[in-house]
């Protein structure tokens with residue numbers, strides 16, 4: 001396995017103090033913005049507080065294992081259409097990644113012995129679901145077919161900034177029907193569409209889980225646009241795992257950024273966005289160093305941006321209103337496991353969801369997510385071993401106010417419980433453990449720099465689809481946000497969309 005050492009960066013490399021654009025954070029949203037702008041000739045500086053790029057799409061190495069920090073079910077690596085935004089983002093800076101296709105998106109293990117695989121082949125998936133709910137044959141097809149209609153609208157047009165009137169006019173004249181289709185679905189939620197066609201409550205619970213496993217809210221709160229993307233692209237571009245691990249995506253984007261003349265500085269934690277005459281003009285690092293730019297982009301969450309990087313008296317009213325509509329989702333309790341290969345029976349799929357009781361779908365440590373990337377790329381673990389990354393939603397409040405010993409004991413107990421539950425699908429998991437690292441919401445907060453370790457914003461009540469999600473411009477002139485706190489939300493392909501939009505809006509603003 002080739003291991004890339006942590007970048008050593010002499011201070012004198014960052015000789016300039018003024019740039020066109022400064023991006024705070026090198027998550028995929030930040031890096032796509034940076035590469036899009038660098039490719040257009042802008043002078044870009046990315047400031048990342050950690051020592052490698054990627055944020056939630058980063059990685060770490062222990063004892064011969066290369067673990068993905070978070071994401072591992074990757075959309076956006078398709079070869080056709082316009083929604084393959086990771087492929088396109090890399091291509092914009094002359095980069096590409098070898099990917100390994102995954103024939104099954106998820107293997108569900110749900111209450112009432114509801115066992116189901118979501119195959120890449122759409123008809124095979126529908127047949128599997130219809131075999132369990134034969135009385136809902138027509139409803140199943142109509143629901144998922146309607147999701148395709150949404151996807152087909154998106155997948156015909158170039159996906160750029162919806163805040164740019166010139167682009168909106170152009171795309172409307174090129175694809176009037178697709179634009180009208182998207183306008184229709186923008187205020188809708190997946191649950192409303194499902195209930196139009198489906199009445200079986202068990203099947204509706206399954207649709208809730210289909211949404212929850214990436215939106216962390218049930219179908220009635222999940223925007224139809226996002227559901228259209230996920231429920232169709234998994235059968236179109238498919239799920240594709242980057243060879244060498246998810247961390248490769250950020251590393252390749254950084255390589256492309258630097259080749260295009262952009263710069264990235266690691267261990268560079270911004271603690272203030274400098275405001276002059278009401279406008280964002282620069283940033284200050286914790287070591288006191290200052291950089292100025294024509295435009296500032298924050299890839300931190302909205303809570304971190306507006307509560308930590310800006311003076312409290314500057315929190316715009318619009319931002320306060322947004323907080324009435326959206327709340328922080330929980331973080332996760334994560335186990336990064338190295339296990340003996342014999343634990344996994346032949347035919348085991350890469351991604352699993354486990355839930356024993358529907359009442360617990362949204363509960364603390366209710367739904368369990370599992371990824372086994374070494375089934376696709378064995379080079380990520382020593383020979384004869386696999387990586388099992390498992391995580392379950394958890395709130396930071398449950399991990400605070402503990403002594404170091406209490407915290408360690410609580411971690412061990414929670415990990416033991418998770419492994420016990422996983423024994424149901426992987427008998428012998430406990431006995432086959434070779435390595436274990438436990439992460440709590442506090443770990444996510446610390447290493448991912450995300451307030452409370454949150455996975456991102458979720459609607460605090462039922463909202464009108466995606467209408468309430470903010471775009472990239474903020475109420476502070478010169479300051480933009482990018483990443484999962486902006487339209488269209490969480491997931492690598494979604495934040496890549498946000499990066500394309502942000503880069504486009506800034507390029508227009510700078511006249512590039």
Ligand SMILES: Cc1cc2nc3c(=O)[nH]c(=O)nc-3n(C[C@H](O)[C@H](O)[C@H](O)COP(=O)(O)OP(=O)(O)OC[C@H]3O[C@@H](n4cnc5c(N)ncnc54)[C@H](O)[C@@H]3O)c2cc1C
Pocket residue numbers: 024025026027028029030047048049050053054055056057069070071072073074075268269270271299300301304332334391447448449450455456482483484485489490491492493495
């Ligand atoms: C456990 C888990 C599993 C997931 N699984 C999937 C999956 O299977 N598929 C999928 O598509 N998505 C998945 N996601 C979601 C996906 O990883 C995120 O939505 C996405 O990576 C967020 O990207 P982002 O650009 O918003 O920023 P982030 O990844 O949050 O990156 C922000 C970066 O900014 C840096 N930063 C923050 N503040 C500062 C500062 N003040 N100064 C300097 N740097 C700063 C941070 O260090 C970080 O590197 C998962 C997430 C988690 C946590």
